[in-house]
Amino acid sequence: MRDNKYDILFEPVRIGPHIAKNRFYQVPHCNGGGYRDPSAAAAMRGIKSEGGWGVIFTEQTEMHHTSEITPFIELRLWEDKDIPGLRRMSDAMKVHGALAGIQLAYSGINGPNFYTKEVPLAPSALPIRTFTNDPVQARALDKQDIKNLRRWFVNAAKRSKIAGFDLICLYGAHGFGIFQHFLSRATNQRTDEYGGSLENRSRFAREVVEDIKEAVGDTTAITMRVSLDETIGELGFSNAEVREFVEMNANLPDLWDLAQGTWEDCSGPSRFKEEGAQEILVKGIRELSSKPVVGVGRFTSPDVMARMVRQGVLDFIGCARPSIADPFLPKKIEEGRIEDIRECIGCNICITGDMTMSISRCTQNPTFMEEWRKGWHPERMNAKGDSNTVLVVGAGPAGLEATRALSLRGYDVTLAEATTTLGGRVARERLLPGLSAWGRVVDYRQYQISQRTNVETYFDSRLTAEDVLGFGFEHVAIATGSHWRRDGVARQHVVPMPIDPSMTVWTPDDIMAKVHPENLSGKTVVVYDDDHYYMGGVMAEVMAKAGAKVILVTSSAYVSDWTRNTLEQGAIHVRLDDLGVDIRLNRGVTAIRAGEVETNCVYTGKRSAIGCDAVLMVASRTSEDQLFNDLIARQGDWPDAGIKSVKIIGDAAAPAPIAWATYAGHRYARELDTPDIGDDLPFRREVTQLEPA
Ligand SMILES: Cc1cc2nc3c(=O)[nH]c(=O)nc-3n(C[C@H](O)[C@H](O)[C@H](O)COP(=O)(O)O)c2cc1C
Numbered sequence: 001m002r003d004n005k006y007d008i009l010f011e012p013v014r015i016g017p018h019i020a021k022n023r024f025y026q027v028p029h030c031n032g033g034g035y036r037d038p039s040a041a042a043a044m045r046g047i048k049s050e051g052g053w054g055v056i057f058t059e060q061t062e063m064h065h066t067s068e069i070t071p072f073i074e075l076r077l078w079e080d081k082d083i084p085g086l087r088r089m090s091d092a093m094k095v096h097g098a099l100a101g102i103q104l105a106y107s108g109i110n111g112p113n114f115y116t117k118e119v120p121l122a123p124s125a126l127p128i129r130t131f132t133n134d135p136v137q138a139r140a141l142d143k144q145d146i147k148n149l150r151r152w153f154v155n156a157a158k159r160s161k162i163a164g165f166d167l168i169c170l171y172g173a174h175g176f177g178i179f180q181h182f183l184s185r186a187t188n189q190r191t192d193e194y195g196g197s198l199e200n201r202s203r204f205a206r207e208v209v210e211d212i213k214e215a216v217g218d219t220t221a222i223t224m225r226v227s228l229d230e231t232i233g234e235l236g237f238s239n240a241e242v243r244e245f246v247e248m249n250a251n252l253p254d255l256w257d258l259a260q261g262t263w264e265d266c267s268g269p270s271r272f273k274e275e276g277a278q279e280i281l282v283k284g285i286r287e288l289s290s291k292p293v294v295g296v297g298r299f300t301s302p303d304v305m306a307r308m309v310r311q312g313v314l315d316f317i318g319c320a321r322p323s324i325a326d327p328f329l330p331k332k333i334e335e336g337r338i339e340d341i342r343e344c345i346g347c348n349i350c351i352t353g354d355m356t357m358s359i360s361r362c363t364q365n366p367t368f369m370e371e372w373r374k375g376w377h378p379e380r381m382n383a384k385g386d387s388n389t390v391l392v393v394g395a396g397p398a399g400l401e402a403t404r405a406l407s408l409r410g411y412d413v414t415l416a417e418a419t420t421t422l423g424g425r426v427a428r429e430r431l432l433p434g435l436s437a438w439g440r441v442v443d444y445r446q447y448q449i450s451q452r453t454n455v456e457t458y459f460d461s462r463l464t465a466e467d468v469l470g471f472g473f474e475h476v477a478i479a480t481g482s483h484w485r486r487d488g489v490a491r492q493h494v495v496p497m498p499i500d501p502s503m504t505v506w507t508p509d510d511i512m513a514k515v516h517p518e519n520l521s522g523k524t525v526v527v528y529d530d531d532h533y534y535m536g537g538v539m540a541e542v543m544a545k546a547g548a549k550v551i552l553v554t555s556s557a558y559v560s561d562w563t564r565n566t567l568e569q570g571a572i573h574v575r576l577d578d579l580g581v582d583i584r585l586n587r588g589v590t591a592i593r594a595g596e597v598e599t600n601c602v603y604t605g606k607r608s609a610i611g612c613d614a615v616l617m618v619a620s621r622t623s624e625d626q627l628f629n630d631l632i633a634r635q636g637d638w639p640d641a642g643i644k645s646v647k648i649i650g651d652a653a654a655p656a657p658i659a660w661a662t663y664a665g666h667r668y669a670r671e672l673d674t675p676d677i678g679d680d681l682p683f684r685r686e687v688t689q690l691e692p693a
């Protein structure tokens with residue numbers, strides 16, 4: 001049972017004509033499922049309903065075809081034929097008593113582009129602000145356009161009602177929503193009644209809310225989502241203006257949904273922001289209106305959540321990523337299972353999916369967007385097959401997840417780890433700057449495993465094929481991980497590069513083992529990043545903090561974020577700029593000579609040298625697959641040893657970000673003795689014909 005200090009989180013709260021059963025509010029988040037088949041997303045939201053959320057929202061849903069924002073992939077509701085898919089979504093949300101919400105968006109200046117061939121419409125004629133940076137400008141909305149927009153919103157609201165949604169969120173945050181474009185002086189430079197004073201800039205939002213209230217307000221709550229600070233310079237919609245806006249329009253929506261930042265400058269979700277980081281921006285806004293307020297901040301601690309409500313900062317605890325990492329977060333708090341909460345690590349891998357037209361994945365939650373698969377319930381595992389015993393070799397993310405899930409299925413699992421700690425590379429990486437939350441990958445699984453009686457863990461166990469053949473386990477999972485290469489093999493240089501033996505060449509493994517001198521002042525270190533994820537930026541930071549002059553050479557166009565879709569460019573640039581790191585983009589390293597590295601432009605091949613004292617090679621990783629290869633070579637001995645299968649998983653099979661490893665571990669466990677994972681899309685089969693709007 002739950003601790004009564006958390007009772008406050010389970011109080012019902014009114015939102016317009018509806019009452020939410022508790023204060024857990026899943027704010028809109030995309031998932032890469034898109035509009036083509038909302039069934040997978042419906043299954044995902046249905047699981048959240050089971051997980052106890054009081055309010056569950058869709059992602060942003062385009063309400064008109066002129067606002068499509070491909071290659072970002074999201075829902076749409078711009079014609080009647082979009083209704084049945086969304087009806088299945090709202091049905092799934094409501095199964096366990098949650099209120100179902102839909103977020104309506106018109107992306108305006110942040111929307112149409114090269115892919116969609118539409119002319120972007122915005123308050124003022126300015127260059128568009130999408131990630132794709134197309135050389136396109138928006139056309140300024142004329143009075144007829146504004147009337148059309150208002151009508152389109154009303155039509156979408158009516159369709160939302162038919163599709164069964166209790167709440168409609170109007171998107172005016174993150175630089176995406178047309179409401180923000182009107183509110184911000186940066187994007188609204190009009191001189192008519194829609195521009196100039198805040199009163200005028202609010203006019204469009206006021207008109208749309210009033211129109212929608214008139215059309216569906218008796219049955220549907222209207223919420224307004226704005227960014228607490230647009231963070232795009234002096235003309236941006238500032239925190240002070242947000243407060244003025246809320247005060248001026250206090251009773252306009254049925255709820256204020258307060259988010260943060262813009263996608264363009266990557267000031268929204270970030271691993272560098274602590275839990276509840278938004279508090280300073282949101283505090284006091286609740287007093288400006290009698291309507292409830294929801295805010296976000298990677299909330300996973302019920303103590304922080306309860307404090308936010310008790311101190312009157314928020315009425316609802318808004319969660320996007322924490323609800324992805326653990327769809328059962330509210331239920332676990334309700335049942336007093338705090339230790340079972342699987343906390344979000346803030347890696348933003350989930351965000352890369354919808355931005356690239358691919359299904360999102362989550363580092364912590366391997367079943368995210370796989371909920372439709374037969375038996376892939378996040379909390380319940382399929383019963384084990386005919387076999388009983390499994391040996392898992394290696395306790396990194398893949399091995400730990402495999403052990404956790406196999407033990408839940410009922411197998412007797414023996415986990416053998418070569419070192420003295422659990423976690424593999426994550427155990428070392430969690431000590432690096434900005435990566436402490438990575439430790440949650442290990443902590444969650446370590447605790448879960450410690451609660452099981454059918455897992456035995458052995459440390460200091462570096463096994464040989466002979467050892468494994470002698471044990472007699474029925475199945476063996478090899479999760480022996482990977483290490484960083486020192487020879488310069490990378491995507492820019494697929495064979496080892498010439499390296500002068502007089503030069504010091506480190507890898508991230510060396511730095512984590514602290515082989516480098518503590519004080520590097522007076523030294524120049526070239527950090528060569530061909531990995532393109534967090535490690536390049538982190539290594540540059542460690543070297544600079546040790547006093548070195550750091551030159552970060554990367555073959556990517558972005559720093560330490562392969563497509564900038566983990567949204568960390570802003571934070572990483574600030575951190576590296578503050579440390580004086582010299583960043584050279586679009587360059588590879590081709591050779592390491594005495595006292596210098598040779599670099600080339602990835603496009604022209606033109607070479608130039610950079611003088612330095614040491615090179616830190618964040619180039620690529622290589623699998624630790626010796627044990628697996630040795631066991632494959634001894635396949636003829638398996639039957640006598642009682643071995644039915646040997647599989648290699650995670651980095652040992654192919655190095656990749658942690659999310660790939662936890663998924664591989666989970667999938668191995670789910671599929672052992674059960675190879676047919678099947679297709680279980682109940683929603684797809686239940687297409688309901690509905691009346692047109
Ligand atoms: C994968 C992902 C997709 C998102 N998509 C949307 C969206 O469609 N609409 C929106 O208003 N916010 C979106 N957001 C922002 C979240 O609603 C939220 O404001 C932000 O992630 C901070 O909350 P958190 O710390 O609980 O994740 C998205 C966030 C994530 C992680």
Ligand code: SF4
Nearest residue numbers: 344345347348350362
């Ligand atoms: S992918 Fe990372 S940031 Fe996103 S929910 Fe999962 S753990 Fe959190």
